[in-house]
Amino acid sequence: MDFYSFFNSSTSYRVRIALALKGIEPIFHGVNIRLGEHRDAHYVATVNPSAVVPAVVDGNFHLGQSLAIIDWLDGTYPEPRLIPAExxxxxxxxxxxxxxxxxxxxxxxxxxxxxxxxxxxxxxxxxxxxxxxxxxxxxxxxxxxxxxxxxxxxxxxxxxxxxxxxxxxxxxxxxxxxxxxxxxxxxxxxxxxxxxxxxxxxxxxxxxxxxxxxxx
Known part of the structure; x- marks a missing residue:
């Protein structure tokens, strides 16, 4: 799994916590939003069409938006579960x-x-x-x-x-x-x-x- 993040992005921070809690070690890619790297044409075309961080790429599966990513992680790596089932x-x-x-x-x-x-x-x-x-x-x-x-x-x-x-x-x-x-x-x-x-x-x-x- 490839993970695109910026150190000071709180939405990236959310996903980093979820990944760590689940013991997942993705391939890390830094995207400096202060320098506008999230708007780079290649990034938008190949990683995240929303032109934001975070994003994950798992094979042919691409996903942005932190809450959607964490929900997907819960479904794919269910332990520990972060969104309760009850x-x-x-x-x-x-x-x-x-x-x-x-x-x-x-x-x-x-x-x-x-x-x-x-x-x-x-x-x-x-x-x-x-x-x-x-x-x-x-x-x-x-x-x-x-x-x-x-x-x-x-x-x-x-x-x-x-x-x-x-x-x-x-x-x-x-x-x-x-x-x-x-x-x-x-x-x-x-x-x-x-x-x-x-x-x-x-x-x-x-x-x-x-x-x-x-x-x-």
């Missing part, structure tokens, strides 16, 4: 994961921030205010969902005693928020789940600083 828990995990992947991440990713500054001419302070506003909106909701989950499932992970897609999505988002200087002290359950997951070897392996294409 319908109610599955729905809860997907609800939380989509809060991050659909509500928080899209408005704060690199291309949106670059559009704010390069096209709309937002100042650095305005860009930071935008980022922190949407982090606060999203993590307030995440905190409430984790409070409910703690009352139902318990356990040190987002939903019970084992990592799920929820943790896979949460950790990169919190890591980015911390890197951007957001004050996360109000989100005690979010941060407890983040700290617990961050000590797990698979999550450590997937960290940006531990990637072959890492640039300080």
């Amino acid at each position: 319908p109610v828990l599955r729905a809860r995990v997907l609800e939380f994961s989509n809060l991050i992947a659909c509500d928080i991440h899209p408005v704060n990713n690199l291309r949106v921030l670059k559009y704010l500054t390069d096209v709309l001419k937002a100042t650095s302070d305005q860009k930071d205010a935008w980022y922190k506003h949407w982090i606060a909106e999203g993590l307030c909701a995440a905190e409430r969902l984790l409070e409910q989950a703690a009352a139902r499932e318990g356990g040190p992970w987002c939903f019970g005693g084992a990592p799920t897609l929820a943790d896979v999505c949460l950790v990169p988002q919190v890591a980015n928020a911390l890197r951007m200087g957001c004050d996360l002290s109000a989100y005690s359950r979010v941060m407890a789940a983040y700290r617990h997951a961050s000590g797990h070897p698979s999550f450590v392996k997937a960290e940006p600083k531990n990637q072959p294409d890492y640039v300080a």
Whole structure:
């Protein structure tokens, strides 16, 4: 399996965690989105027509979008399962994961921030205010969902005693928020789940600083 990633992409980070949890060692390809390599004609034509990272290529099978990749990994390499099979828990995990992947991440990713500054001419302070506003909106909701989950499932992970897609999505988002200087002290359950997951070897392996294409 070939895996296309950028060290500081939170969506790539999600897939790296999933791969590590499942013990999969893909062939790594760094794609520097800061330099626009994801828009290279060859990459778009032969790897990912959406012109983004991450992407996986397994023989003739090509797939982009982190949640789709992780769902495919669950079906192809089912242990450990990251999207629960039990319908109610599955729905809860997907609800939380989509809060991050659909509500928080899209408005704060690199291309949106670059559009704010390069096209709309937002100042650095305005860009930071935008980022922190949407982090606060999203993590307030995440905190409430984790409070409910703690009352139902318990356990040190987002939903019970084992990592799920929820943790896979949460950790990169919190890591980015911390890197951007957001004050996360109000989100005690979010941060407890983040700290617990961050000590797990698979999550450590997937960290940006531990990637072959890492640039300080």
